[in-house]
Every structure is written in structure tokens, then in C-alpha cells.
Amino acid sequence: MASPGSEDALQHSEGLSLTDLENLLHLVTWNVGTASPPPDVTSLLQLNSLGTTTDMYVIGLQEVNSKITTFLSDLAFDDPWSIFFMTVLSPLGYMKLSSVRMQGLLLLIFVKHVHLPFIRDIHTHYTRTGLYGYWGNKGGVSIRLSLFGHTICFMNCHLPAHIENTEQRLDDFEKILEMQFEGEGIPSPLDHELLFWFGDLNFRIADYGIHFVRESINNRRFSLLWEKDQLNMAKKKEAFLKEFKEGPLLFKPTYKFDLYSDVYDTSEKKRKPAWTDRILWKVKNNSETSKEGEFPEEENSISISLTNYFSHMSYGISDHKPVTGTFKLEMKPLVSDPLVTLNAEGEWSAEHDVLIRYSAGPEFPSSAWDWIGLFQMNFRHVKDYVTYAWVEDDEIASNRDSKQVYMSGSEIPKMGGEFLLCYYSNNLQSIVGISEPFQVIH
Numbered sequence: 001m002a003s004p005g006s007e008d009a010l011q012h013s014e015g016l017s018l019t020d021l022e023n024l025l026h027l028v029t030w031n032v033g034t035a036s037p038p039p040d041v042t043s044l045l046q047l048n049s050l051g052t053t054t055d056m057y058v059i060g061l062q063e064v065n066s067k068i069t070t071f072l073s074d075l076a077f078d079d080p081w082s083i084f085f086m087t088v089l090s091p092l093g094y095m096k097l098s099s100v101r102m103q104g105l106l107l108l109i110f111v112k113h114v115h116l117p118f119i120r121d122i123h124t125h126y127t128r129t130g131l132y133g134y135w136g137n138k139g140g141v142s143i144r145l146s147l148f149g150h151t152i153c154f155m156n157c158h159l160p161a162h163i164e165n166t167e168q169r170l171d172d173f174e175k176i177l178e179m180q181f182e183g184e185g186i187p188s189p190l191d192h193e194l195l196f197w198f199g200d201l202n203f204r205i206a207d208y209g210i211h212f213v214r215e216s217i218n219n220r221r222f223s224l225l226w227e228k229d230q231l232n233m234a235k236k237k238e239a240f241l242k243e244f245k246e247g248p249l250l251f252k253p254t255y256k257f258d259l260y261s262d263v264y265d266t267s268e269k270k271r272k273p274a275w276t277d278r279i280l281w282k283v284k285n286n287s288e289t290s291k292e293g294e295f296p297e298e299e300n301s302i303s304i305s306l307t308n309y310f311s312h313m314s315y316g317i318s319d320h321k322p323v324t325g326t327f328k329l330e331m332k333p334l335v336s337d338p339l340v341t342l343n344a345e346g347e348w349s350a351e352h353d354v355l356i357r358y359s360a361g362p363e364f365p366s367s368a369w370d371w372i373g374l375f376q377m378n379f380r381h382v383k384d385y386v387t388y389a390w391v392e393d394d395e396i397a398s399n400r401d402s403k404q405v406y407m408s409g410s411e412i413p414k415m416g417g418e419f420l421l422c423y424y425s426n427n428l429q430s431i432v433g434i435s436e437p438f439q440v441i442h
């Protein structure tokens with residue numbers, strides 16, 4: 001058999017109580033203008049204020065360098081931005097759960113290891129809208145998943161530029177919303193319980209001249225500009241946007257800046273400042289699915305609150321400033337037990353073959369292609385294993401409750417250290433069980 005690997009989902013070995021769960025989600029959107037990553041993203045990821053209390057990072061980038069050569073080579077290898085965020089987040093206990101790229105659009109999701117057993121049904125998709133849909137310079141990239149049984153979809157979009165193209169932006173977003181993920185029974189984006197829409201949406205400030213706009217910004221009287229923001233205007237008018245919510249725009253418009261400065265465009269073009277970079281969300285209305293006279297099942301619902309929404313003026317590598325939103329998600333877990341529990345048995349060292357014991361729930365769809373990987377504590381993604389065992393080929397004992405699998409001592413790292421075991425399901429294309437950390441003896 002070939003070596004395993006597929007960068008999709010993951011899972012953990014403790015059941016959860018059925019009380020409300022709180023998850024902290026930090027979402028980033030940034031048009032990076034083909035630049036390389038900056039030296040530091042501590043403030044962008046709120047690492048000082050949030051620390052490692054964040055459960056999930058969702059990072060949407062636009063205009064990642066997509067020269068043809070780098071675009072093609074990045075299909076085989078991770079791009080510099082993905083590597084950069086993995087380097088920052090994996091030592092803090094976050095794994096890259098999934099990613100999708102189309103030309104300059106990149107969407108990355110990182111999660112804490114502890115949540116991996118409860119994230120399932122991960123699918124990615126991309127929709128081209130640039131040049132009549134043939135070339136992916138504009139459009140959307142999406143990732144959907146089920147978190148503790150609740151469906152969530154993330155859409156990172158780069159919509160057409162220029163003040164006169166509002167209708168084209170709205171048409172393109174409608175087209176992106178109509179896309180379907182491949183696979184059986186996966187809801188359309190609008191049918192997810194929670195949908196995030198973010199990116200360089202390119203909406204501008206209508207009517208007002210550049211001097212009035214700049215004067216309002218200098219006096220921090222942003223509210224004077226809100227009613228002429230094209231997205232705010234469209235939300236009042238367009239039925240398909242009415243249920244999307246956004247936090248208040250209490251930060252300076254994020255476009256267009258001179259590089260490495262907080263000075264608005266001094267070039268000949270003198271672009272009028274605009275809130276092009278936005279984060280919106282939509283919670284599915286339960287009453288849509290309940291029949292007349294029936295009360296929707298409130299206990300199955302998910303609730304969301306925005307704890308902060310602002311731009312980060314200190315980043316100057318592009319003519320856009322990044323925008324972040326931090327959200328608190330509250331939900332009742334509909335999934336509370338991992339599909340597989342596993343642990344390292346006995347003493348582990350490179351001196352001898354070692355044993356793993358695992359047990360799977362009765363509904364678990366096992367496969368001959370399932371494998372168990374040995375991972376370092378700061379592993380970056382699902383392919384980042386030290387070694388692995390096939391659950392069928394390397395099985396040495398089995399009873400009704402559990403099975404034993406061996407790994408060859410020659411594959412175990414001689415230097416020892418702290419490690420994890422993860423069970424990867426070929427049918428579900430995700431890791432469905434994760435062990436407690438354990439020591440390999442030097």
C-alpha cells in the first residue's frame with residue numbers, strides 16, 4: 001500500500017457533556033497584494049490578548065502571489081503563506097485542518113487538537129467569476145464542515161473592483177452562493193446553520209467626494225459615511241443579503257494605503273478610501289425549516305456573538321489593511337463521543353516493537369485503508385506524521401471491545417520525546433480519534 005495522507009479533518013478521545021459549548025473563532029481577511037508574509041503576526045492573530053483560548057482560526061487571503069509558475073508549483077507544495085501560518089500556529093497546538101486555493105485566493109482553517117474528533121464532513125470548493133468564469137482571478141473559495149454536529153460554511157471572496165461595479169459584485173456573490181459542494185446530502189451554502197462571508201468584497205463609498213470622505217475619516221466621524229457604503233445600501237435593498245449581519249465599522253476604511261504607511265493613496269490615481277475588506281455572517285433562521293404551528297427545536301440551534309471587529313493599521317506590506325473578527329459560538333453538542341478511542345500501550349521506545357490499542361463505535365465505517373499515525377506534539381497537518389501503521393495489515397489481536405496494532409521499533413524516533421497517536425479514517429477522509437500525549441523513552 002502507498003503511504004497514507006489527506007489533509008482534511010481530525011478527532012479526540014474524551015466524551016463531552018451535553019451542556020452548551022463555547023467556541024472562540026478568530027477570522028482574518030487580508031488582501032496581501034502579492035507580498036511575502038510579514039515578520040510577525042502576533043497582533044493579527046491576537047496571540048497576546050486571546051492567547052491560546054482561540055479554538056479555531058479562519059484565515060482568508062486575497063492576491064496571494066499567483067504568477068503562473070508559483071501557482072502551478074503551489075499545487076504540489078504548500079505556498080509560503082500556508083507554511084508561514086503553520087510555523088506560527090503549530091507550536092501553539094493548532095493543526096491545519098483544511099485549505100483551498102484558487103489563484104490568489106487562499107482559505108486556511110486551523111483548530112486545536114482537542115476538537116479534531118468532533119469536526120467532520122469537511123469539503124472544499126472554489127468558484128471562478130473573473131473573465132466570464134474561465135480564469136480564477138476573482139471569485140470565491142469555500143470550506144464547509146460539521147462542528148459538534150452543527151453545519152458551518154466559510155466563504156472567502158474577491159469581488160470585482162471599481163466604484164461603478166456594484167451590480168457585478170452582487171451578481172458574482174449570488175453566483176458564488178449558488179455553488180454546490182460535491183458529495184451526498186451536503187447542504188448549499190445558505191442552508192448551513194452558520195455561514196461566514198468575508199474577503200476583499202470591493203464595495204466603495206458612493207456619492208461623496210474624496211475630500212469629504214478623507215475629512216470624515218480624519219475626524220473619526222465614520223458614521224457619516226456608513227449610509228453611502230455600497231454594501232450597507234445593498235443590504236437594505238437586496239433580499240438575499242438582508243439576513244447577513246456585520247459588526248459596526250468603527251475603524252478607518254482599509255483601502256487604499258501607500259505601502260508601509262497609514263497614509264491614504266498619494267499616487268496619481270488618488271483612490272477614494274473605502275471599506276473594501278469585510279466580515280459578515282448569517283445564522284440560518286430555524287423557522288425556515290419548521291412547519292406551521294411547530295416550534296423550532298431551539299436546543300439544536302447555534303448562537304453567535306461578535307466580540308471584536310477591527311482593522312490592523314500596523315501592517316504595511318500591501319495597500320489594504322487586514323481586518324479581523326473574533327466570534328463566540330455557543331451550541332449544544334449533537335456529537336459528544338469520538339468515533340474511535342486509542343492509546344499507546346506499555347512502554348514506548350525504539351528498542352522494540354510497540355503496541356496501540358483502539359476501539360471504534362458500532363456505527364463507525366472502518367476500511368482496510370484506515371491508518372494510525374504517530375505525530376509530534378506540534379504537528380502541522382494530517383500528512384505530518386513520523387510513522388504509521390495500517391489498522392488491518394498490522395493488527396495482532398482483536399476482541400469484541402478493542403483491537404491491537406503494532407508499530408515496528410525501527411520506525412520509532414530514537415531521540416524520544418512527547419507524541420500523539422491519531423486514527424485516520426479513509427471513508428470519512430478525516431482523523432476520527434486522537435490519543436492523550438505520551439512519552440517515547442530515549
